[in-house]
Every structure is written in structure tokens, then in C-alpha cells.
Amino acid sequence: MSQFTVRGRFRSRDGYRTFTKDIDAENENVAREYVLSRFGSEHGLKRVQVELDEVTAQ
Template sequence: MNEFIVSGVFRAGSSREQFKKIVSSQNKKNAIEKVYSLLGSEHGLKRNLIEIADISELGESGAE
């Protein structure tokens, strides 16, 4: 599996908080879904409160 860095902002009350998550996933689409799931469970957020700004691939995990 590849590792992705997903960054963006989410609304927390009246302010906006930045986040950066590193997730293992097969592709970018699944990485985005995983971030929605993680932020939703950690902060009680709905998807419309999460704005993903950038996603980049780190490379294959365990290949070093």
C-alpha cells in the first residue's frame, strides 16, 4: 500500500482548523475517504465541514 499526505482545513465552531494526516491506502480516492472517516470520528465532523486542499503520495510503505 502507498502512503499519502492529506492536508486541508475543517470548521470547528466559528473557527477553521488546519490538519495534515498521513494515511496508508491503495489510491487517492480511498485515502480521501479514510481522512473523512478519521476526522469524522475524532472531531464529530460531517463531510461538508471538511475541505481537503492537497493530497500527495509519499511512496510505497516498507520499500525503504
């Protein structure tokens, strides 16, 4: 497993808020899916409300 840093922003009541998440995943696509699913389950956001700007391997 590799370490990935995912940066992006999500829509909230006050506008857009930025975030940075460090994820252990097999590849870049798995890291993207993990972040999208976590925002959906923890914050109740739809995938269209989350914008992923950058996924980088560390």
C-alpha cells in the first residue's frame, strides 16, 4: 500500500471549504473513491458536492 495526499474542496452552507486528507491506498483511483465515500458517509455529501483537485503519491 502507498500513501496518497488528496486535496480538494467541498460545498458547505458558507460556500466552499478546502480539505487535505492523507490516505493509505493501493492506487490513485482507490484513494479517490475512499475520500468520496468518507465524505458521503460522515458529512452526508453527494459526490457532485466534492471536488478533488489533486491526488499525489508520497
